[in-house]
Amino acid sequence: MKIYAWNVNGLRAVTKKPDFKEFFDTVQPDVVCLQEIKAQEKDLTGDEQVKSYHTYFFPAKKRGYSGTAIYTKEEPLSITKGIGIDEFDDEGRVLTAEFEKFFVLSVYVVNVQPGLPRLSMRERFNDALLSFVQELEKQKPVIITGDFNVAHHPIDLKNDKANVGNPGFTDEERAKFSELLDAGFVDTFRAHHPDEEKYSWWTYRFGARKRNIGWRIDYVVVSKSLFPSIKESVILNEVHGSDHCPVGVIINE
Numbered sequence: 047m048k049i050y051a052w053n054v055n056g057l058r059a060v061t062k063k064p065d066f067k068e069f070f071d072t073v074q075p076d077v078v079c080l081q082e083i084k085a086q087e088k089d090l091t092g093d094e095q096v097k098s099y100h101t102y103f104f105p106a107k108k109r110g111y112s113g114t115a116i117y118t119k120e121e122p123l124s125i126t127k128g129i130g131i132d133e134f135d136d137e138g139r140v141l142t143a144e145f146e147k148f149f150v151l152s153v154y155v156v157n158v159q160p161g162l163p164r165l166s167m168r169e170r171f172n173d174a175l176l177s178f179v180q181e182l183e184k185q186k187p188v189i190i191t192g193d194f195n196v197a198h199h200p201i202d203l204k205n206d207k208a209n210v211g212n213p214g215f216t217d218e219e220r221a222k223f224s225e226l227l228d229a230g231f232v233d234t235f236r237a238h239h240p241d242e243e244k245y246s247w248w249t250y251r252f253g254a255r256k257r258n259i260g261w262r263i264d265y266v267v268v269s270k271s272l273f274p275s276i277k278e279s280v281i282l283n284e285v286h287g288s289d290h291c292p293v294g295v296i297i298n299e
Contacts, residue, residue, distance in 0.1 A: 049077045049150060050294035051191035051264055054287070057083040057115065061093045065287030070096050073282070075294065076119050077143070079152030079191040083113040104128070106138040113138035114152040114192070120145065129178040134171050140178070148272060149182045153192035158213045165218060172222035176229055187269035190231070193290065194265050198223050198233065201243055202262040214263060230270045234279040234295050244281045247290045264293045
């Protein structure tokens with residue numbers, strides 16, 4: 047079973063590019079969790095649908111902002127929009143699909159933004175997300191996918207020394223990600239590739255992607271009990287269409 051996350055930086059925009067359909071046709075994912083769909087359901091024309099996939103959207107109330115989605119071949123047992131906290135649910139940050147053996151979450155973590163004005167909100171979100179997934183874990187394992195907006199370790203970004211204290215590489219953000227892992231979750235890519243420098247996001251400026259000056263801020267994080275079933279963890283940085291690329295896991299069923 048192949049499960050992927052992809053921050054598409056605008057669903058309507060990415061579906062107009064060949065990369066979107068090519069990704070589905072080539073990779074044949076079973077579940078794809080999207081972030082930053084930046085669209086209301088009423089604005090989606092049908093071009094966003096992919097043949098043979100069930101699609102679920104959780105847009106932000108603010109037009110053209112944030113939002114998450116899940117595309118899945120298998121119809122979920124249930125879909126849950128949000129985590130029960132308006133501050134975050136109004137921005138469409140967490141969408142959950144329940145399957146027989148596990149839950150899959152599409153998550154778009156709060157960006158603290160330059161000057162860190164949303165750092166306290168980000169910390170509240172991280173705490174609320176952890177509480178939410180711990181409740182889910184009482185039923186079955188959890189797979190958390192998406193844009194976490196943090197490079198956890200220096201290996202996870204190209205210019206770590208120059209970015210200390212900047213959004214996505216503050217002590218506070220990195221500590222919150224550590225708290226998630228310490229609570230019994232596994233960063234699948236780093237567990238499988240402890241020394242590999244590979245990125246999932248590049249600024250559009252300065253030819254960063256061509257020069258591979260990037261950050262690894264997109265993750266698939268799983269319950270520790272599920273990790274032995276993870277056959278491989280991948281970052282598909284050859285897939286274009288967004289400033290992020292898809293990241294995913296292959297699960298032995």
